Amino acid sequence: MSQSPAQPPVAKRVPTSREHHGDVFVDNYEWLREKDSAEVVAHLKAENAYQEAVTAHQEPLREAMFQEIKGRTQETDLSVPNRKDAWWYYSRSVEGKEYSIQCRVRAVDSGDPVADWTPPVVEAGVAIPGEEILLDGNVEAEGKPFFSVGSAAVTIDGNLYAYAVDNTGEERFTVRFKDLRTGELLPDVIEDVFYGLAFTPDGTRIFYTVVDDSWRPYQVKSHVLGTPVSEDEVLYQEDDVAMWLGFEQSADRRHLVVGIGCSEFSETRLLRFDDYDAGLSTVISRDEHLLYEAEPFLLDGSETLLITHNKNAVNSMVSLVDPSELAKPLGEQHWRTVVEHSDAVRVNGAGVTSTHLLLSVREDTIERVQVLPLAGLGTPEQGAAVEPAFDEELYTAGVSGSDYEAPVVRMGYTSYFTPSRVYDFVLPTAEQPAGELLLRKESPVLGGYSAADYVATREWAVAADGTRVPLSVLRHASVPQDSTAAGLVYGYGSYEVSMDPGFGVPRLSLLDRGIVMVIAHIRGGGELGRQWYEDGKKLSKMNTFTDFVAATDWLAQSGWVAPGRIAAMGGSAGGLLMGAIANLAPEKYAAVVAQVPFVDALNTILDPELPLSALEWEEWGNPITDPEVYRYMKAYTPYENVRAVDYPRIAAVTSFNDTRVLYVEPAKWVQKLRSLTTGSEPIVMKIEMDGGHGGASGRYVQWRERAWDYAFVADALGAVLLLPGAGLK
Structure with a gap:
C-alpha cells in the first residue's frame, strides 16, 4: 500500500500591518512570534515532523557521514x-x-x-x-537538556575557580564558585550572567556582565565573595542601546579594561586594581568617534597606553600615549607611532608581554602574527617586526594565549587541510633574533586521512562592478575538471568577520563525495581590510549578495562542476545572505541551506525592543529614522522579497532558544516561501527545541547536526557516493 506524500504544515494567516515612512507592509505570519503559545509550539513540532518525513530517505547518508566524522576524530x-x-x-x-x-x-x-x-x-x-x-562537563550536564560553559576564571593564588553554566541555550549563565583546596562549592551563586568573568588580583572580588531587556550587555557588576548578590555593585552601566559592553584584565593584570562600542566607534575605561575607589577613567571619549582599543602597561617603568586605532587610518595603526596626554584635547595630544598605517595591511589588534609587543595583522586575506621588542618601542631605535614563518599559501595563525611574564607565546595554526596545530613561539632575543617555533601538538585525524588527497587554491571571481572577489576553492584531488562535479558555495559577509582558512573534519565528507566547495570572501567581511567591510554594509549591502552570485557564476564556469549541480550554504547573517541570493538568483541553485537565518532583518531591526536589534543599526543602518535605509533594506530583506518563482530545495535550520536570530524569522520565511513558490522542490524547517544560536550542545549531537546539513546538500546534488579511494581507510 503506497503512502501519500507528506504535506507541509500550513500556518494560519493573521494579517498584521506595519507602517514606516509611508510604506505599509502586511505580514500574515507575525503571530508565530508568540513563543509561549501552545499553537506556535505545535506548529513548530509539525514543521519538524514534516522535514523528518521529507528527508527520511537521507537518514542512511546522515548516519554514514556521522560515522565518518566520528571515525576521523580521536574521541579520547x-x-x-x-x-x-x-x-x-x-x-x-x-x-x-x-x-x-x-x-x-x-x-x-x-x-x-x-x-x-x-x-x-x-x-x-x-x-x-x-x-x-x-x-x-559530563557530570554537570547530567539530566540537563543543554549544557555550555560560557566563561571561567581562577584566582592568581589558584585557590578559587569560577565558572558560568547555561542549561537552556539562551546564553544566560549561572556562576558558581569552587574552592579548589577542598572541592567544595561556595554558597555564592549569581544568576543571569552574560559572558566574561575576572577576579581582582587578591581574589576577593569578581566582575561580570548582565544584559538588559533587549538582551544587550549593558552593566559591568562586581561581587564581593561572601556577600549577598543583591548588594553587588554596578561598576558601569551603558545606556546607549546601540553600544555593546565587555571587559577584560590588562595583560599585566593591574587594570580592568572596560570596552564600550559599536562597529564604527568605541570607548575604553580603565579601573586600577590598586586604587579601586578611584573608579573608572576614560581613555578617549566616544565623542571623538574613534574606533580604538587601549592596553595599559609599564614601558621602561613608566605608565603607558598602547592604542590600536583608526585615527586617520582606515586599516588602523598602533601608537603609544603617555596617560598625561589624555588631559589635552585630542588634536593636541602627542602620540608616538609604533605601527604605521598601510592600505595593504589591516591591523586587527595589539597586546603586550613583559618584553614584547604582539601584533595581529591581515595581509592578502591571511591573518598572521608579528612581534616587536618593547626595548626602543616608539623611538627611532625601534626594532624590526619578526613574523613566524609558515610554508602554506592559505593558512590562519593567531595568538591563542600568552602570559605576561612568559618567554613564549602560545599560537594556533591551521589551514584548510592541515589539522589545527599548537605552537609555542619562543620570543626573539639577541641570541635568537628570529625566535623559534616549537610544535606542541597537531590534532590527530584518524581513518587514514592524508592532506595530499585534497587541494585548496585561491581563485578570483569578478563582480558586476568589476571588483575582484577572492575565493578559496577546496576539492578532492581526484575530481576531474570535466564540468560534471557538484559544487557548494559558502559565505558570510558581515560584521567584518573573515572566513579564514581552517581545518574541519565534517567538510571531508562532502569533498569525498566529489563536491567542489567554494568559500566566497565577499564584501562585508574583513578579508581585504576595513574598506572591504565598509563596501558591504549599510547602503552598500547589496554588494555582499551580488558578490556571492558572482562566486557562484565563477564556479559554474570553472570547468569543475555542472551548472545545475550547485548548492549554497550560510548561517546567521550568512543565512540572510542565503535568503537574499535565493530571491536574486533562484535558478542558479539546486539547494540552499540557511542556518539560523537572519531572514526577517528589516522587521527585527525596526523593533528596538527585540533582542540586540538596536546594536544592528551600525551594520545595516537605522530604518526607524532614515527612510533611505528603510527603502534600501526593504529591497533586499529575504522575507519581504519572496516572489512567485521556482525556488530551489531549501532547508532552514534553527533553534527554539536562539537569542541572536529568533526562531520566528525562519518560521515565517518558510511559510511565505511555500505559499509563493511556483516550483515543486520541498522547503523544510528543522528546529532544535533545546538549542541556542550554535545549535544543540554535546559534540556527538553537533556532529549529527552537521551530518544533517551536509546530507541535505549531497542528496540535492546527487553526490551521495564516495569517490573511489575516498572516505575512511
Missing part, C-alpha cells in the same frame, strides 16, 4: 596544557562522553625560563600524578 583526546601562574591548565575529552573535562597540574620552576614554560607530557586517557579536575 586532550588540549595542550597552558600555564597560568603556578599551574598548567588543560582539558580532556573521553570517548563516548559529550563534554570536556577541565583539569590542571602544578607547574615546576627550575630557573630555566623556556623549560619552565614547556608543557608537561599528558597522555590521552591517562591521569598524571597530582592532576586535579576543575570541572567535569
